[in-house]
Amino acid sequence: YDSEFVLVPRARLSEAMDCFSDRLPLDRLPSPPRVASAVDGEEACTHGYPLHVLEAHPTTILRLERQFEAWHLSALLRLLFFPEPGDPEQAVVSLAWSPDNELSILAGVTSWWTEHCSALPAGLSGIDQEAMIPICIRDAGLNETGVVAAMAQVLSASGISILGCSTLSGSSQAGSLATDFTLVPVGQVQEATRAFIAAGFNVDGAEGSNNHERSNG
Known part of the structure; x- marks a missing residue:
C-alpha cells in the first residue's frame, strides 16, 4: 500500500477541493487530459x-518503520548526503516523512544499498518488489x-x-x-x-x- 500526496498552491486550495466536490455541477468540472486513439481520431x-x-537507473521505494531508523542512520546519511568515492550516480534520491509517521526512501538499485538492506532488513518493507x-x-x-x-x-x-x-x-x-x-x-x-x-x-x-x-x- 502507499499514500499519494498531491500538492497544490495554498491560495488555490479551495478551488482544488471544489473540483472533487459534489457541490460543483458536472458540466463545470474540468475535463481530464484526453489521449487520442486510432478510433476517435482526436x-x-x-x-x-x-x-x-x-533505463540505466532502476529505482526502488522502501518503507522504514520509525522505531528502526537509528539502525540505518549511517547508510541513510551515505545515501542522501555523503556518498563515498566510487558510489554510482543516481537519477533521483528522495526521503519523505508523512504526518502519519511513514518514512519512505526512494533510491537507485546500487550494490552497497542493496547489500545493506539485505543484511539488515529490520524495519524495512518493499525490499522484494520490482x-x-x-x-x-x-x-x-x-x-x-x-x-x-x-x-x-x-x-x-x-x-x-x-x-x-x-x-x-x-x-x-x-x-x-x-x-x-x-x-x-x-x-x-x-x-x-x-x-x-x-x-x-x-x-x-x-x-x-x-x-x-x-x-x-
Missing part, C-alpha cells in the same frame, strides 16, 4: 517537453498545469501503474522550474515508451543521465 493531449527514459525506471521531464514550469497529468493519462490507458516524484531544478524569469519523475515498473518500460510515442510525445529514448537530483522532504 488530437492527443501532449506537451512540448522531451521525455528522458533513464524495481522501477524513471521517465523524467526537466525544467518544466512549476506553475504549469497538465504536464504530469498528460503522462499519467497515457500510462493509465495502457494499464501501467506509476509512482511520481518531483524536484526543484532551478528558476527562470517566469518562476521556479521542476524536474518531474514518473516511475514505471522495469518490466513495462518498453510498453510505456511505445505508448508515449504512439500518443505523440517526444521521447529521447533509453539512456542514462548525468543529471543528479536530490529531494529531501
Whole structure:
C-alpha cells in the first residue's frame, strides 16, 4: 500500500477541493487530459517537453518503520548526503516523512544499498518488489498545469501503474522550474515508451543521465 500526496498552491486550495466536490455541477468540472486513439481520431493531449527514459537507473521505494531508523542512520546519511568515492550516480534520491509517521526512501538499485538492506532488513518493507525506471521531464514550469497529468493519462490507458516524484531544478524569469519523475515498473518500460510515442510525445529514448537530483522532504 502507499499514500499519494498531491500538492497544490495554498491560495488555490479551495478551488482544488471544489473540483472533487459534489457541490460543483458536472458540466463545470474540468475535463481530464484526453489521449487520442486510432478510433476517435482526436488530437492527443501532449506537451512540448522531451521525455528522458533513464533505463540505466532502476529505482526502488522502501518503507522504514520509525522505531528502526537509528539502525540505518549511517547508510541513510551515505545515501542522501555523503556518498563515498566510487558510489554510482543516481537519477533521483528522495526521503519523505508523512504526518502519519511513514518514512519512505526512494533510491537507485546500487550494490552497497542493496547489500545493506539485505543484511539488515529490520524495519524495512518493499525490499522484494520490482524495481522501477524513471521517465523524467526537466525544467518544466512549476506553475504549469497538465504536464504530469498528460503522462499519467497515457500510462493509465495502457494499464501501467506509476509512482511520481518531483524536484526543484532551478528558476527562470517566469518562476521556479521542476524536474518531474514518473516511475514505471522495469518490466513495462518498453510498453510505456511505445505508448508515449504512439500518443505523440517526444521521447529521447533509453539512456542514462548525468543529471543528479536530490529531494529531501
